[in-house]
Amino acid sequence: MTETTNGLDQTREALLDAAMMHVPFDGWSEASFRAAIADSGVDPALARAACPRGAVDLAVAFHKRGDDEMARRLAQTDMTEMRFRDKVALAVRYRLEAVDDKEVVRRGATLFALPQYAADGSKLVWGTADRIWTVLGDSSDDVNWYTKRASLSAVYGATVLYWLGDESPGNSATSEFLDRRIGGVMRFEKLKSQVRKNPLLKPFTIGPDWLGRQIKPPHARRRDMPGSWAAQAAD
Known part of the structure; x- marks a missing residue:
């Protein structure tokens, strides 16, 4: 359970880093979230598991x-x-x-x-x-x-x-x-x-x-x- 939690935390951090360049323009929106997924290379399913609300x-x-x-x-x-x-x-x-x-x-x-x-x-x-x-x-x-x-x-x-x-x-x-x-x-x-x-x-x-x-x-x-x-x- 701890390993899974740590993995999701790391995924969330990677997505957050990638989202920083998009948020000032698109806000904390679905567009920014999708862009973060694309830029970070995180699997979309894993991204949704780490951030259910995007x-x-x-x-x-x-x-x-x-x-x-x-x-x-x-x-x-x-x-x-x-x-x-x-x-x-x-x-x-x-x-x-x-x-x-x-x-x-x-x-x-x-x-x-x-x-x-x-x-x-x-x-x-x-x-x-x-x-x-x-x-x-x-x-x-x-x-x-x-x-x-x-x-x-x-x-x-x-x-x-x-x-x-x-x-x-x-x-x-x-x-x-x-x-x-x-x-x-x-x-x-x-x-x-x-x-x-x-x-x-x-x-x-x-x-x-x-x-x-x-x-x-x-x-x-x-x-x-x-x-x-x-x-x-x-x-």
């Missing part, structure tokens, strides 16, 4: 390839002296820099805006946020696991859209936009912390805090569920 599966593979490149660069970067907000910003910048041609991403944004593929697009953005938090060592095991990824997904999604239209030298305007968005998230997190520590507000936060601790991330419970309730309070 170019859509290649678009998904392209996004995940970018996540892998981002994670690789982060692993090679010494972030010991960096503030956490700067680590997050660096991760997003690395993710954007993993793309050589904005038009390929623009075509992907168009594809995943379609109703039938919107869920795929949302899942990919969530996956990127999850990858960033995981690489940066997030150890949350309650509702914060979800809120962190939801916040970063929003920041990442907005930054990508801004970046697609950015024509400033070195995408400097995108970097400034990203810093502002992360700054907003950090201010919100600081406000939440202040509310929890305020003795006058303590009676109003006990219930929500307890409830939040009962919500567990997927890796802490069953993997086939999006989350779960703890059987009992941790304390």
Whole structure:
């Protein structure tokens, strides 16, 4: 089974490499997929086995390839002296820099805006946020696991859209936009912390805090569920 899976992964990568020159012109379409098959020399039946949905599966593979490149660069970067907000910003910048041609991403944004593929697009953005938090060592095991990824997904999604239209030298305007968005998230997190520590507000936060601790991330419970309730309070 593993050998078969690896073979399909290699086939998908070969098709993806071949599709790169066609996507900017034909999008993530059947035309691009057929051209990739012809250029790569992959057997059409094997190509369909590796990518049952054709170019859509290649678009998904392209996004995940970018996540892998981002994670690789982060692993090679010494972030010991960096503030956490700067680590997050660096991760997003690395993710954007993993793309050589904005038009390929623009075509992907168009594809995943379609109703039938919107869920795929949302899942990919969530996956990127999850990858960033995981690489940066997030150890949350309650509702914060979800809120962190939801916040970063929003920041990442907005930054990508801004970046697609950015024509400033070195995408400097995108970097400034990203810093502002992360700054907003950090201010919100600081406000939440202040509310929890305020003795006058303590009676109003006990219930929500307890409830939040009962919500567990997927890796802490069953993997086939999006989350779960703890059987009992941790304390």
